[in-house]
Amino acid sequence: MRAPENEPAEPVAAVEPDLAGEIEFLTVRAAASGTRLARARLRPLGLNVRSYSVLALAGSGDGWSQRAIAAYLDLDPSQVVSLVDELEAKGLLTREVDAADRRARRVRATPAGTDLLVHARQAAAEAEDEALAALAPEERAVLLRLLRRIVFAED
Amino acid sequence: MRAPENEPAEPVAAVEPDLAGEIEFLTVRAAASGTRLARARLRPLGLNVRSYSVLALAGSGDGWSQRAIAAYLDLDPSQVVSLVDELEAKGLLTREVDAADRRARRVRATPAGTDLLVHARQAAAEAEDEALAALAPEERAVLLRLLRRIVFAED
DNA sequence: CTCAATCATTGAGATATACAACGATTCGAG
DNA sequence: CTCGAATCGTTGTATATCTCAATGATTGAG
Numbered sequence: 261m262r263a264p265e266n267e268p269a270e271p272v273a274a275v276e277p278d279l280a281g282e283i284e285f286l287t288v289r290a291a292a293s294g295t296r297l298a299r300a301r302l303r304p305l306g307l308n309v310r311s312y313s314v315l316a317l318a319g320s321g322d323g324w325s326q327r328a329i330a331a332y333l334d335l336d337p338s339q340v341v342s343l344v345d346e347l348e349a350k351g352l353l354t355r356e357v358d359a360a361d362r363r364a365r366r367v368r369a370t371p372a373g374t375d376l377l378v379h380a381r382q383a384a385a386e387a388e389d390e391a392l393a394a395l396a397p398e399e400r401a402v403l404l405r406l407l408r409r410i411v412f413a414e415d
Numbered sequence: 416m417r418a419p420e421n422e423p424a425e426p427v428a429a430v431e432p433d434l435a436g437e438i439e440f441l442t443v444r445a446a447a448s449g450t451r452l453a454r455a456r457l458r459p460l461g462l463n464v465r466s467y468s469v470l471a472l473a474g475s476g477d478g479w480s481q482r483a484i485a486a487y488l489d490l491d492p493s494q495v496v497s498l499v500d501e502l503e504a505k506g507l508l509t510r511e512v513d514a515a516d517r518r519a520r521r522v523r524a525t526p527a528g529t530d531l532l533v534h535a536r537q538a539a540a541e542a543e544d545e546a547l548a549a550l551a552p553e554e555r556a557v558l559l560r561l562l563r564r565i566v567f568a569e570d
Numbered sequence: 571c572t573c574a575a576t577c578a579t580t581g582a583g584a585t586a587t588a589c590a591a592c593g594a595t596t597c598g599a600g
Numbered sequence: 601c602t603c604g605a606a607t608c609g610t611t612g613t614a615t616a617t618c619t620c621a622a623t624g625a626t627t628g629a630g
Contacts (some may be wrong), residue, residue, distance in 0.1 A: 268569050279487075281517050283555065284449045284543050286562035288464075291446035292587095293566070294439045309618090316434055325578060331471070332434075334444050336619065339581055363507075363577040363626045372426055394564045400438065406558045407441035408548045464585090482608060493590060496610060518595045518608040576627070586617065596607070 294391040301383040305376060306350070310335075312380050314343045315369060318353040319377045323366030325358065352376060445524040456538040460531060461505070465490075467535050470524060471497045473508040474532045478521030480513065507531060 279285040298309050307315065313333050317324050326344060328336040344367055348351045352373035358364040369377060393399055434440040455465050462470065468488050472479050481499060485492045499522055502508045507528035513519040526534060547555055 262564065276463065279468060280563060280567070281559070282539060282543060283559050283562060284446075284453055284539065286559070286566050288446045288567050290562055291439075291443045292489055294442055298439055310614090313434060313440065325577080334447055335617095337578070338580075339618075340619090341452055349537065358577095359457060361577080361627070365578070384437060384439065388437060389422055392438065392565060394568050395561060399561060404436070404441070404559045406554060406561075407445055408435060408552060409440060410547060411441050411444045412435070413549050424618080426595075463585090490586095492609070493589090493611075513608095516596070516608080520609070572630090574627105574629085577625085579623080579625105579629075581622090582620085584617100584619075585614100589613085589627085590611105591613105592609105592611080594608085594610105596605105599603090600601100 272407055290391070294387065297391050298384055298387040301387045302380060303384060305378055307376075310339075311343055311347055312384065314340065315347055315352055315373055315377055315380065316369075318347070318367045319369035319374050323356070323358075323368050325364040325365060326355075327364065329367065347373070428460065445546070449542065452546050453539055453542040456542045457535060460535055460538060461534055462531075465494075466498055466502055467539065469495065469522075470502055470507055470528055470532055473502070473522045474524035474529050478511070478513075478523050480519040480521060481510075482519065484522065502528070 275276075295309055296314075299314055302308060302312050310333075314329060317329050317332065326340045327337060329335075329338045329344075333340075335343075342366075344353065344355055351365055351370055353369050355365045355367055358366045392403075395403065448482050450464050453467075457463060457467050463489075469484060472487065479487075481495045482492060484490075485495045485501075488495075490498075499508065499510055499520075503510055506525055508522055508524050510520045510522055513521050549560075550558065
């Protein structure tokens, strides 16, 4: 090899122009702007995106454990602790020791939490609608299916 | 209205079971896991997801301004400052005053930065391939198109 | 009964995001 | 040409988020 310290006439060529071809980049960007929209609409309800997610789980099924919430939302268990603390302090959910496994706590929405959740779901739906304004309903359905397969590796 | 402090036999019903039907939720989750994969593969190269993004822009086009980088990556301009600082300190890019507008700095990848970028792109591509393992190539193309329309509101 | 594993919790450190203020510079109105 | 508003990069700060390690209580396997 010659002149290793300097490549004068190298084509360089490649190095494509931008990141718009990378799904990862677009996903991060879409997530960020969607989160911003959702946050703006949830704030008047006293919720942020994360506490909304936790409340939504608390309002579904029959008593999620905090561990399960952490796994489902892809959060560290310690984050769930403070989120549940916050929502519990507001009276939106309860944290009860699981009779079958006294290490675990079962988290359930209170009536007040369920009521708020109705409005929060509406707010989230509006934010989603705004974020996806460029897509027709069928396209949104396609996107949903694809994302679900990525996240849950199923269909 | 009667007994406003207690709704005994309310159906509650609705309150759907989970968040898997919300595109916003899935997008955030897909972005998080994709970022984790990318971070793991970029770390050996001394880059994180953000510095990779900045370097990728510096290696494309002809001198992005920091302002343009911030807009394109959806970052605060102050974040771009430290990212460019870091990459400049490593000799991966240069920051030159724009002759046409001396307020602006034009950011360009150095030869070392361009070399590293080749490997970084490969790493990012591998991470993306792993993140999207559940999807066939045509499905990835569909996803790419949909995301691009959301993010750039164009097609 | 003992030991490893699990759950919730606490705390700390790293990273990310958002916002306000500033000097230097550009640009348009008059 | 001059003045003032707007823009660019920068610094600093406040807040949120992520990640990791350690701990007590409890479970379950052997």
